[in-house]
Amino acid sequence: MxxxxxxxxxxxxxxxxxxxxxxxxxxxxxxxxxxxxxxxxxxxxxxxxxxxxxxxxxxxxxxxxxxxxxxxxxxxxxxxxxxxxxxxxxxxxxxxxxxxxxxxxxxxxxxxxxxxxxxxxxTPVQKAISYSMTSPFTTGGIRxxxxxxxxxxxxxxxxxxxxxxxxxxxxxxxxxxxxxxxxxxxxxxxxxxxxxxxxxxxxxxxxxSFLQFYKQLHFFGRARINVYKFFPGELKLVHFFPAAFTLCLIFTVIANIFNWRIAIVCNGILAVIILLIFFHSLVKNKSVKIALLSLIASFIQLIAYGLGFMQDFWKRVILKLS
Structure with missing residues (x-):
C-alpha cells in the first residue's frame, strides 16, 4: 500500500x-x-x-x-x-x-x-500534559x-x-x-x-507550558459544542464531566470559605481524586515530579475544558446565539 x-x-x-x-x-x-x-x-x-x-x-x-x-x-x-x-x-x-x-x-x-x-x-511539563490527556481520571482517558x-x-x-x-x-x-x-x-x-x-x-x-495547555483545552471545550450543532445526538453525559467537576470545585471552595458542614464531604472527594491521579501518574511515569505536575495538568485540563464547554453551551445551546 x-x-x-x-x-x-x-x-x-x-x-x-x-x-x-x-x-x-x-x-x-x-x-x-x-x-x-x-x-x-x-x-x-x-x-x-x-x-x-x-x-x-x-x-x-x-x-x-x-x-x-x-x-x-x-x-x-x-x-x-x-x-x-x-x-x-x-x-x-x-x-x-x-x-x-x-x-x-x-x-x-x-x-x-x-x-x-x-x-x-x-520535558516534565510535556510528560505531565501527555499523562493528563491519556489518563482514565480525566476526559483524555477516552482517547x-x-x-x-x-x-x-x-x-x-x-x-x-x-x-x-x-x-x-x-x-x-x-x-x-x-x-x-x-x-x-x-x-x-x-x-x-x-x-x-x-x-x-x-x-x-x-x-x-500550562498556559498554552489551558488555552488549548478551553478551545476544546468550546469545540465540543460546535460538534453538537452538527450532531446533537453526539453530546454524551461524559462530555459534561469537566463542567460538573469545575462547578463542584467552585462549590467546594465556597463551602470551605463559609465553613459549611458539607465541606468535609467535598474535601474528602477531592482528596481521593488527587491521590488517584498522583499515584497513577507516579506508577506510570516513575517520577514524583511528573506526578505532581500531572495533578496540575489534570486540574487545568478539566477546568479549562469545563469553562469552555459551559461558555458555549450557555451561548449557543441555551441562548441559541451563533
Missing amino acids: FFSIIIPLYNRPQEIKELLETLVLQTYKQFEVLVIEDGSKDDAADIVKSFADKLDIKYFVKPNEGQGFTRNYGFERAKGDYFVIFDSDCLIPENYLQIVNDSLADNWLDAYGGPDAAHPSF GNKKGIGQFHPRSFNMGISRAVWEKAGGFIITRSGEDIEYSIRIHSMGFKIGLIPEAKVYHKRRT
Whole structure:
C-alpha cells in the first residue's frame, strides 16, 4: 500500500524538522510526504528542501484557512491509496507505517486513529500534559483507548483515511473547533468502518507550558459544542464531566470559605481524586515530579475544558446565539 502523509503547518519550522527526521527512519518506505504551509510568516521552505534527497516530499504554500481546509488541500494533491494525517508537533516511531500497513492487511479499516504517548525526550511539563490527556481520571482517558466510551472518533494528530473515504465523503467541512470529530462522525454515518489501531502510536508534544495547555483545552471545550450543532445526538453525559467537576470545585471552595458542614464531604472527594491521579501518574511515569505536575495538568485540563464547554453551551445551546 502507498501512503500519503499530510501535514498542515503554521509558523512551526523547527517542529516540522523534527517530524521529518522521524519519517526518514520509517522501516516501511512506500509513502510520500505533503507539507502544506498554511499562510505562515515563519515558513519552513529551506528545512523541507533539505529533506528532498531523503524523502519523497512535496511542499505547498497557500493562504491561511486553518488546519481542516489545509488538510483538504493536501487530500486533493495526494496520490496515495491511504491518507495519513499528523500534526506538526508529533514524532513518529520508526515502525509506525509498517504497523499500520500490516494492521490494515489483517483487518481493513476505511479510517483509523491511533493513540499518543510521551517521548523520553519530552520535558516534565510535556510528560505531565501527555499523562493528563491519556489518563482514565480525566476526559483524555477516552482517547486511544481499546475500551473507549461509545463510538471511536479518530483525532487528527494521528489519523488515516482511505482514498475511497475521501472520494465519497470529501474532506473537512469546518476548518477548526472539533473538525476531526465532525469528520469522524460523518464518515461513520456513511457506513465506513472506523477503528483504533492501538499499536500505531505517535509521540505528541502538545503544549509546552500550562498556559498554552489551558488555552488549548478551553478551545476544546468550546469545540465540543460546535460538534453538537452538527450532531446533537453526539453530546454524551461524559462530555459534561469537566463542567460538573469545575462547578463542584467552585462549590467546594465556597463551602470551605463559609465553613459549611458539607465541606468535609467535598474535601474528602477531592482528596481521593488527587491521590488517584498522583499515584497513577507516579506508577506510570516513575517520577514524583511528573506526578505532581500531572495533578496540575489534570486540574487545568478539566477546568479549562469545563469553562469552555459551559461558555458555549450557555451561548449557543441555551441562548441559541451563533
